[in-house]
Amino acid sequence: MTSAPKARRHWGRAAHIVGPAFQKTTQDVAEEFHRVYDSDPARADPVYLAHVMREHTRPLILAADAGMTGANFAIAETGAIVTVTNEGNADLSANVPALRICSVGIEKVIPGLAELAVFIRLLARSATGERITQYTSHFAAPRAGGEMHVVLVDNGRTERLADERFWPSLKCIRCTACLNTCPVYRRSGGLSYGATYMGPIGIITMPADDVRRYRELPFASTLNGSCAGVCLVHINIHEQIYAWREVMDADGGFSTTKKATMKVAGAVLSSPGPSGRPPRPTARHCGSCRTSPSTAG
Amino acid sequence: MTAREDILAAIRSHGATPRDLPHVPDFPQPAGNLVSLFSAALARLDGATVAQPPAVLTQWMSQAFPDARRVCSAVPEVTGTVDPAGFPDWAAPASLDVTLIRFPLGVAETGSILLTESDLAVTTAAVLASHLVVLLDPVPLEYLVT
Numbered sequence A: 001m002t003s004a005p006k007a008r009r010h011w012g013r014a015a016h017i018v019g020p021a022f023q024k025t026t027q028d029v030a031e032e033f034h035r036v037y038d039s040d041p042a043r044a045d046p047v048y049l050a051h052v053m054r055e056h057t058r059p060l061i062l063a064a065d066a067g068m069t070g071a072n073f074a075i076a077e078t079g080a081i082v083t084v085t086n087e088g089n090a091d092l093s094a095n096v097p098a099l100r101i102c103s104v105g106i107e108k109v110i111p112g113l114a115e116l117a118v119f120i121r122l123l124a125r126s127a128t129g130e131r132i133t134q135y136t137s138h139f140a141a142p143r144a145g146g147e148m149h150v151v152l153v154d155n156g157r158t159e160r161l162a163d164e165r166f167w168p169s170l171k172c173i174r175c176t177a178c179l180n181t182c183p184v185y186r187r188s189g190g191l192s193y194g195a196t197y198m199g200p201i202g203i204i205t206m207p208a209d210d211v212r213r214y215r216e217l218p219f220a221s222t223l224n225g226s227c228a229g230v231c232l233v234h235i236n237i238h239e240q241i242y243a244w245r246e247v248m249d250a251d252g253g254f255s256t257t258k259k260a261t262m263k264v265a266g267a268v269l270s271s272p273g274p275s276g277r278p279p280r281p282t283a284r285h286c287g288s289c290r291t292s293p294s295t296a297g
Numbered sequence B: 001m002t003a004r005e006d007i008l009a010a011i012r013s014h015g016a017t018p019r020d021l022p023h024v025p026d027f028p029q030p031a032g033n034l035v036s037l038f039s040a041a042l043a044r045l046d047g048a049t050v051a052q053p054p055a056v057l058t059q060w061m062s063q064a065f066p067d068a069r070r071v072c073s074a075v076p077e078v079t080g081t082v083d084p085a086g087f088p089d090w091a092a093p094a095s096l097d098v099t100l101i102r103f104p105l106g107v108a109e110t111g112s113i114l115l116t117e118s119d120l121a122v123t124t125a126a127v128l129a130s131h132l133v134v135l136l137d138p139v140p141l142e143y144l145v146t
Helices: A003-011 A026-037 A046-062 A089-095 A113-128 A157-161 A167-171 A177-181 A183-188 A199-209 A226-230 A237-250 A256-269 B003-014 B034-044 B057-064 B124-128
Strands: A066-069 A073-075 A081-085 A099-105 A135-139 A147-153 B071-073 B098-102 B131-135
Touching (some): A066 A089, A089 A135, A089 B124, A167 A237, A177 A183, A177 A199, A177 A226, A199 A226
16 A cells, blocks of 8 residues: 555654554544545544545555455464454455465464464453454465465564573564553653564564664663563563663673663662652753653653 | 475474463353343444344345445345356455345354355455345354354
């Protein structure tokens, strides 16, 4: 599709894995659609906006020669790719064009339908509060007259699998429960992470993709453990965040100045004041403070 | 070595210690009428159930969708204006107002219905139509997601 990237450039990165534009109001959407699609900027009701989007994007899908989707799960028992959506975007992309291409991370493979029933329950309830999403689709084979190609993606996953500290992050089903409970994410928002995946799960997955680019992310946490407490698949997220800090330290990620500052801060904050309680932080901020997850929590 | 073999070899050599799969429990079925449970779950998805089937389905369709011009019927009880077997490609059903089909399975827990390519050769007739009317016999209702 050609129009979506145009809107994406204007709006920047996704702010949430499940709801990429959670931070926008319906009026924001109405104004953006007016700019991109010349719709009525005064009409901010979701039904109208959904119709505007449908009118402009459906023709693109109907005319497409190929449709590409990801996968929420791949079932070893049946060989099927399973997508879970509410908008039907995966269903339109996979069903309308004759050529169907599925890009599947190898960690999406699960044993069978019995396990899928559990994961579907976990994913829908935690991601959107539903018992099931509008569409849960299985693509097990090409249709008569069509083609289906499955691209299994490693991209560092097998290396992660071999790492005893970080392999549990491969269990993630992208339900976003860790984002929704994280006190840092809830105050800073997803855009401030500057990454494809944000929040606690982003902190432990993005450095694996590019350790230098995302070296600050492991510090965007208070290590309160709320993320691990709600994780449906029992990923030790906060422990992995701490382990990533150790990786960054071993990699020379801490400057001498930062180490000295943190040493002083540790001594001050661990010493009770005259009242017997640790000193309260002042309202003054240093010049390096900025709106980012690393300073929000 | 193909990319697939590369990945499989890496998994074998890097893989964590094999673990037994956890037991997947049978989820208990709550007491209650499955049709009522299905209807309540469907309502949460903004769907509506017609509990008492109309005596004349064609008449009910006319009343429910008075402006429908292109009706695709895959059931013998109603003759539509569009043949479900006559679509030249998967994009062709985009102009449908209503698709009517009998589904083999409903799930009471979620209000879901099962559509397969054996029920509707061009499955986009169910996805692209503005309205979807489903005939669902109460007997094959299941509670669980499977």
